[in-house]
Amino acid sequence: DGKKVTIGNPVVSGATVSGTVINHGRDRKVIVFKKKRRKGYRRKNGHRQDFSLIQIDSISASASKKKAAPEKVAAKKKTTKAEKKEN
DSSP states (O other): OOSOOOOOSSSOTTOEEEEEEEEEEEOOOEEEEEEETTTTEEEEEEEOOEEEEEEEEEEESSOOOOOOOOOOOOOOOOOOOOOOOOO
C-alpha cells in the first residue's frame, strides 16, 4: 500500500519478508595499493566482493508462523572403554 508505515525497535514483531534469489555474483575488482614513501615499500592487492541479488516478493506485517518440526533428540549410546592389560 504505502499508506501505513510500521516501525519496529529493532524489528517489527510477527512480520515476515518473502523473497527470491535472482543471482549470485562477484562485484568489480577493487585495487588496494599500500605504499610508504622513501622506503621502497609497495604492496598491491585486489579484492572482489561476493554478492547475492535478491527480489523481495512480499512483506506481511502479521503472518501466521509455521511451527518448525520438533527436533529429535538422539539417545546417548553407552560405550565401554577398553581395559588396560598390565604386562
